[in-house]
Amino acid sequence: MAATQFTRHEPLGHVVFITAAAAIGGFLFGYDSSVINGAVVGIQRHFGAGSFEIGFVVAIALLGSAVGAWAGGGLADRWGRTRSMQVAALLFAVSSIGQMLPFGIWDLAGWRVMAGFAIGMASVLGPAYIAEVAPPAYRGRLGSFQQLAIVLGIAVSQLVNYVIARLAGGAVNNLLGPLQAWQWMLGACVVPALLYLVFALSIPESPRYLIMSGRTRRAREVLAEVEGGDVDLDARISEIQHVLRTERVPGLRDLRGKALGLLPIVWIGIILSVFQQLVGINVIFYYSTVLWQSVGVNQSDSLLISFSSSIINIIGTFIAISLVDKIGRRPLLMIGSAGMAISLGTAAWAFSAARTANGAVSLPDPQGPVALVAANAFVLFFALSWGVVVWVLLGEMFPNRIRAAALGVAAAAQWIANWAITVSFPPLGAWNLSLTYAGYALCAAVSFLFVAKWVKETKGRKLEEMG
Numbered sequence: 001m002a003a004t005q006f007t008r009h010e011p012l013g014h015v016v017f018i019t020a021a022a023a024i025g026g027f028l029f030g031y032d033s034s035v036i037n038g039a040v041v042g043i044q045r046h047f048g049a050g051s052f053e054i055g056f057v058v059a060i061a062l063l064g065s066a067v068g069a070w071a072g073g074g075l076a077d078r079w080g081r082t083r084s085m086q087v088a089a090l091l092f093a094v095s096s097i098g099q100m101l102p103f104g105i106w107d108l109a110g111w112r113v114m115a116g117f118a119i120g121m122a123s124v125l126g127p128a129y130i131a132e133v134a135p136p137a138y139r140g141r142l143g144s145f146q147q148l149a150i151v152l153g154i155a156v157s158q159l160v161n162y163v164i165a166r167l168a169g170g171a172v173n174n175l176l177g178p179l180q181a182w183q184w185m186l187g188a189c190v191v192p193a194l195l196y197l198v199f200a201l202s203i204p205e206s207p208r209y210l211i212m213s214g215r216t217r218r219a220r221e222v223l224a225e226v227e228g229g230d231v232d233l234d235a236r237i238s239e240i241q242h243v244l245r246t247e248r249v250p251g252l253r254d255l256r257g258k259a260l261g262l263l264p265i266v267w268i269g270i271i272l273s274v275f276q277q278l279v280g281i282n283v284i285f286y287y288s289t290v291l292w293q294s295v296g297v298n299q300s301d302s303l304l305i306s307f308s309s310s311i312i313n314i315i316g317t318f319i320a321i322s323l324v325d326k327i328g329r330r331p332l333l334m335i336g337s338a339g340m341a342i343s344l345g346t347a348a349w350a351f352s353a354a355r356t357a358n359g360a361v362s363l364p365d366p367q368g369p370v371a372l373v374a375a376n377a378f379v380l381f382f383a384l385s386w387g388v389v390v391w392v393l394l395g396e397m398f399p400n401r402i403r404a405a406a407l408g409v410a411a412a413a414q415w416i417a418n419w420a421i422t423v424s425f426p427p428l429g430a431w432n433l434s435l436t437y438a439g440y441a442l443c444a445a446v447s448f449l450f451v452a453k454w455v456k457e458t459k460g461r462k463l464e465e466m467g
Contacts, residue, residue, distance in 0.1 A: 015134060015226050019142045021199035022129045023149040025085060025122035028092050028196055030153025032115050032189050033061065034285040034310075038161025038303050041290060042172035042182025047105040051426035057109045058286055059423035061116030066415035068120020070408070073128070075121070080209050081129045085200035088125060091118035092193035100179070100187030115189075120415070132206040135227050144321055147388055151317045153192075154285055155310035161185050161289075162303040170300040211240050255405055266406050268454050269394055273414035275447040276390045279340050280440035281382050282418055283425045284309060284375065291375075291429070296354075296362030305372065309379050316383025328459040329389050330451060336385020337448035343377040344441035350374060352434035386447075396458040 036058050044054045076084045091114055098111035126146045134142040168174040168181035176184055207226075210219035219240075220233050227236070255266045262270075283291070288309060292302035323332060350371035354363055363371055398406040428436040 011135075011226050011228050015142065018133060018203040018226075019130050019145050021203045022085065022126050022133075023145040024192065024196040024199055025088060025126040026146040026149030027153040027156075028089075028189070028192055029119050029122045029126075030150035030155075031157045031192060032092060032096075032153075033065075033119055034154045035157040035161065035185055035189060036061075036112075037158065037286050037289055037306055038165065039172065039182035039185045040287060041293065041299065042180060042185075043105070043108070045173050046180065046182070047108075049105055051430050053105060055423045055426035057105060057112060058426075059419050060109045061112040061119065062415055062419040062422060064113035064116025065120035065123070066116075066412055066419070068117035069123050069411055069415065070120070071117075072121040072124035073408075076125055076128060076209070077212070080213070081125060081132070081206045082200055082203060084121065085125055085129070086197055088118045088121040089193050089197035089200055091115070091121070092196065093190050096187055096189040096193060100183045100190075123411075129206055132208045133204075133222070133226050147317060147391065148314075148321075151310070151314045151383070151387075155307065155314055157189075158303065158307035158310045160188050162300070162307050164188070165300055165303050170298070172299060208240055208244075211237060212244055255402055255409065263402070263406075265398060266402070266409060269397060269406055269410040270413045271450060272390050272393060272455070273410045274417040275443065275450065276386050277414060277417035277421050278440070278443040279344070279382065279386070279447065280421060280425075280437070280443075281379070281387070282422055283440075284379055286422055287425055287429075288375075290426075291433075296368075309376055312376050312379050313383045313387070316380045317388060319384040320388035323384070324389060324392055325459065328457050329393055330455055330457045332385045332389050333451045333455065334448055336381045336389075337444050337451060339381030339385075340378055341441050341444035341448065343374045343381060344437055344444055346374040347371055347378065348434050348437035348441055351437060354433065393455070393458060397456070 040054060040058065043049065043057065047053075049057070072084065075087070079087070095111045095115035095118065099108060099115065102108035102111065126149075130142055130146060164176065164181050164184050165172055168176040168184075172182040172185070173180050175181075179187075204222045204225065205218070207219040207222045210216070210222065216237060219237060223233055223236055255262050288306045289299070289302040292305050293299060297305065320332065350363065350367040353367040362368070394407050394410050425436065428439075
């Protein structure tokens, strides 16, 4: 068989290709979840929506994401990893067209639920597939493709929003051909969605799923493609078959403990997930154009600021990837918490100086530049710490016997917290923007104390040592 002629190093390029193809789901995760940022003002003005309605429409996708993440693992086991990716790609494409051409704000909300379900599926399908096809020696680095793809998706969505707004004359409610600019922003996601579909149709199925479904011959071919012909394929197949025969899928009953019904380690995972959202990071990615316009920045410039924040997010992610195995998880989280608390507190002070003259809101000097620097410093400190490290910890900190179930509960808690922050920001920001940011700063400060007291270092420890 030709595939068995690979040496150990020859399949690496192929593995990188199929890993990157699977990570397009992560790109869509980031793109589709943050593209709403540029369209919020346009939606609000087009439909005459109030702060509660607009918060509901933005946040409703997150409830769809929670359901999609919960269902994604079961669908992947029933249909296969690549077939499930194809379904997610179609949901992304259809929901993008629906969001581009809504009849009213409530059917727009329905299309966003569909998009959220696809986002939730992508959040579990990509990491699962990558872990199952990546050779052990490269699994950590290839696994980071998913998070990198997410932050790239966020950045590209902000760049596309800026370009579309500029083509429409700088205002998102201006017509660009037959549609308003905000409609093109929401519809543009159909392009990467169709690209995802093409790649999902071309990459091989996971060897683990192939063995699970009785297609051992095809599993052998895929293992030869991704791990090389000098690997003992019979031994690898026997190993996977043994794991499939002996592993037991953990359930919620395995998480029970005396501490308010759950094991202490499960509560630590849940609280870490919730703090990741309570600092308000997704306010930046979902509402930053509204935020900057509320303090006097014009629409076009606010979209450019959002794009620059996304670039800073990418830089911070690379910093985290380079440091997490060098200085450890706890120090990086504590550095991030301290930096976020200071930058959010500074932003709260700056926003308190906002003033209205002749119906126009503005920030005076030096508060205007200070607010911009503080907001971007917040994004940087989050990206180099909590943005990456929480996911690393959630994959490491739980004992083997409960890892899957505990991770599912913690991820669900994160989606719910994300929804709560997202739906509450428009009314809170309209009431008092400065106090809202002060509340996020307080959460960042408390997260520092929580990590110092309760989170144990996992750097260098084997997964089997977690308990």
